[in-house]
Amino acid sequence: MRKVLLAIACVATVMGAANAANAAEPLAVQNSQSTTRAEVLADLEMWDRAGMNRYPSEVGYTDVKLNADYQASLSEYHRLRSGPEFQQAVQRLQTKLGNQ
Structure with missing residues (x-):
């Protein structure tokens, strides 16, 4: 047993x-x-703009998902990530980084 x-x-x-x-x-x-460096940096920019950098990782702190502010920030991140803001950031960063 x-x-x-x-x-x-x-x-x-x-x-x-x-x-x-x-x-x-x-x-x-x-x-x-495959993901370009510009895409990774643009994703991080959207993450920060949405305010997700204020919260601990869901992996270690599963209760954070219950927080209404966290959910609002997560929704904003998804909106930014799928919207024109992300593509604009990628283009700006590609120009800055030289298509790395």
Whole structure:
């Protein structure tokens, strides 16, 4: 019985770690796309503009998802990331970085 419980605990730990690692991966990595440096920096800019840099990581602090301000900032990040602001930032950064 003890071995069964230990095996269950090990599987649960591995599954939890795999899920946490997958959640922490950038969107481009999850989609198996290559990402330019300008895109990464533009994404970080949108993250900061939305105010997401004020909150701890969801991975270590799962309760942060319950915060209404966090949810508002996350919605704003998604809006910025999918809107023209992101593309404008990418173009600006590509010019600045020289298409690195």
